[in-house]
Amino acid sequence: MRLAILTPALDYYVNWHADAGDYRRVFGEAVSFREWRDPGNLKEFDLIMPLLVWGYQHDPVLWDAHLAAWRGLPFANTLPTLRWNTRKTYLVALESRGVAIVPTRVASSFSDQDLESARAIFGDVALVVKPTISGGAEGTHLLRPGDPVPTDVALREMLIQPLMSAISEEGEFSLFYFGGEFSHAILKRPAAGDFRVQEQFGGTEIQIEPPLNSQHLANSVLSALHEPPLYARVDMIRGADGEFQLMELELIEPSLFLRHAPDRGAMFAQAVQHHVEKNHSG
Structure with missing residues (x-):
């Protein structure tokens, strides 16, 4: 079995080598690592996983061109799935299929008018805004009542969501699925005074047994997809009514936190x- 995992540039500002070490431990000599911007010939591999394409949001035009050029190669997850998951507008698509999501508005060209409209809908509360193509909380802002549109995201396509109080009170839940089967779960908490759970901002995580209703939400999310993913991370948060709401569905390059499995x-x-064997037999 010959596996390729696509990586960021060697000088990417977030340390990805620990994750690469996990994959070396799991797959041994079967796995090779290729930089996603210039991966060379990928036809020799039985399966290609873009698990470490961190930074693709910096050059979405190149990412989109690669997705087109890689047509016919054995990607996990499939190329149509990767393309669909690239823009966080997939959230509203899932909501239309009956999935409970964090309340979300999409601004095609983020302006003061979009901000005012969101405040009229969500109330005079703190808002979180994030680019529809992003990673690692880049371009994500917390806007208090009265705050203007940040200049670095003005006129960009953005998601607008109310700040969920549970992020600081409890944390964000992540459930991991491989081949459609539940593997493990973690609870991520932001640093004191922050709302971002990523490690580079001081966030921490612990292994947990996920609440039953969090598994129900994850199952509804996966059931709503047109194609079953080989790997998936389902990020969610508890709403004011105690029920879980989807924050993000990571199908491209999620940290899988295998150390907590x-x-x-x-x-x-x-x-x-199993996936490789099934594709060969087919």
Whole structure:
């Protein structure tokens, strides 16, 4: 079995080498790492996983061109799935299919008018705004009542959401699925005074047994997809009514936190092996 994992540039500002080490441990000599911007010939591989394409949001035009050029190659998840998951507007698509999501407005060209409209709908509350193509909380802002549109995201396509109080009170839940089967879950908490759960901003995580209703939401999310993903991370938060709402569905380059998996990633390896064997037999 020959596996390729696509990576960011070697000088990418977030350390991705620990994640690469997890994949080396899980897959051994079967895995090779290729920089996504210039990966070379990928036809020799049985499966290609873009698990470390961190930074694709910096050059979405190149990313889109690569997705077109990679047509016919054995990607996991599939190329149509990757293209669909690139823009966070997939949230409203999932909502239309019955999935409970964090209340979300999409601004095609973020302006003061969009901000006023969102405040009229969500109330005079703190808002979180984020680019529809983003990663690692880049371009994400917390806007208090009266704050203007930040200049660095003005006129960009943005999501607008109310700040969920549970992010500081409880945290964000992430559930991980391989081959459609639940593997493990973590609870991520932001640093004191922050709302971002990413490690580079001081966020921390612990392994948990996920609440039953969080698994129900994750199952509804995966059932709403047109194609079953080989790997998925379902990020969610508890709403004011105690029920969970989808924050993000990560199908491209999620940190999988395999160190928190009870089997340390064995289920993931088995899912990949089964996927490759199934494709060869087909």
